[in-house]
Amino acid sequence: MARGKAPTFEVQRATILAEAARLFAKRSFPNASMAELAKACGVSKPLLYHYYRDKEHILFDIADSYMDQLLDIVAGVKAAALAPQPHLEALLTRFMDEYGHSQHRHMVLVQDVKFLQAEQAEQVTAKQRRVVAAFAEAVERVEPGLRRRHLDKPVAMILFGMINWTFTWLRADGRFTHADMAPVVCRIVLEGIRGLVDKDVMKHKEKSPAH
Amino acid sequence: MARGKAPTFEVQRATILAEAARLFAKRSFPNASMAELAKACGVSKPLLYHYYRDKEHILFDIADSYMDQLLDIVAGVKAAALAPQPHLEALLTRFMDEYGHSQHRHMVLVQDVKFLQAEQAEQVTAKQRRVVAAFAEAVERVEPGLRRRHLDKPVAMILFGMINWTFTWLRADGRFTHADMAPVVCRIVLEGIRGLVDKDVMKHKEKSPAH
DNA sequence: CCTACCGATCGGTAGG
C-alpha cells in the first residue's frame, strides 16, 4: 500500500516551480541546467527528479498551470455578465494585473513552450486557443461584424500583442507598471476598434470566397 | 601578406546567414547546432568557421544587419518629410512590409538577441533604441503632449507589440499576410491614440516629480 | 577543406 505523499510535497513542488520559472525566464529553457535549478532551490539535483519526471515536465507544469490561471480569469469575468465594453475592459485589466504578478511564468509561456514535445505543446496551445476565442468573442461583441470579416481573431491577436509585448520593455524598476498600462491599452483598443468594421480597411478581402 | 577574400566570399556568407536565420528561428539559437547549420548549408562544419569566428558571431550578424535595414526604412520615411499622420502610417506600413519579407531574421531578433554577450547585445539594443525613438517621435507628432506625460515611448512600445507579435500568429499559409494587417494596425493606432492625452488616462501619474 | 577528435558540460540515474 502506498503511504501517499508527504504533506510538504506540494509545497516543495511549488517552490521548484517558482524557481524554475525565474531561471527559465532569465536564461531560457535550453540554457538553464538542472544543476543550476537545484542550486537555486538549495537541494541536490537528484532530488529534483523526485518531484518532476524530467526537465521538460517542469516546463510543462509552469505553462499548463499558468494557462489554467488565465482560464480562471476568463471564467470569472464571464460570470460577471457585463455589457460588451466593460466586459472587454475587465478582461484586459484583469489580464494585465495577472501579468504584473506572474512575470516569470508569462515569459516562460511566451518564449519556452516551443521546446515542449508535440503532445504537451498541443495541450498548452489548446488552452491558449480558448483564451484567444474568449477575447475574439469580446471584441466581436463590442464591434459586431468583425467576425463576419474574419477580423475578430486578428484583432484579438493585435490586442494580445499590445499586452504580451510589455514583457520585453516594462521594467520592474521603471516608471510604469503593468497596472499603469492597463487603462492606456483599454483606451487604445476601445477607440481603435470603434467603427473598424465600417471603414474600407481590408474591404478588398470581402470578395474572396468564403470557406 | 593577406591574399584577400575570394569574390564569392560575401555570397557564401549571405547564404550561411539566411540559412542560419531560418534554423535559429525554427529551433532557437541554443538548440541549433553548428553541425545542423553546416548540413543545411551543404558545407562542412569547420568551413563555417572560415566565414564566422564562432556561433555567436553569426547571430550577431543576423541581428545587427537586420537592424541596419530597419534603420534604413526609418531614414527613408524621414526623408519623405510627410505630415504627422501619413508619416506614422508610412512607418507602420513599411515596417509591416519588411516584416513580411524578413520573417526569419525578425524572429531571431526577437527571440535570440538575449543570447549575445553584453557588448554585442548592447550594439543591437542601441540600434533598437533609435528605432523606438523614431516611432515615439512619430506618435508625439500625431498626438502632441504624449511626451510631456512620458507616454510617447510606452505608446510606441504598445504599437511595436501589435506589429511584432504578428510573428507568433500570422502563418505564411494563413488567410492574412503582414501586408493585409498593416491597414488594420494603422487604423487601430491612429484612432486609438487620438485624444489619448486629453483623457484622464494615467492622470494620477501627473503629480509625480519630474526627473 | 575534410576526418578525427578535444575539454566541458548536458540531462538523467546508479548504488547505498
Add this chain to the structure above:
DNA sequence: CCTACCGATCGGTAGG
C-alpha cells in the same frame, strides 16, 4: 519494506 535524499558517475553530445 517504504520514503527521502546524498555523492558520484553514467551515456551521449555540445561547441570548437
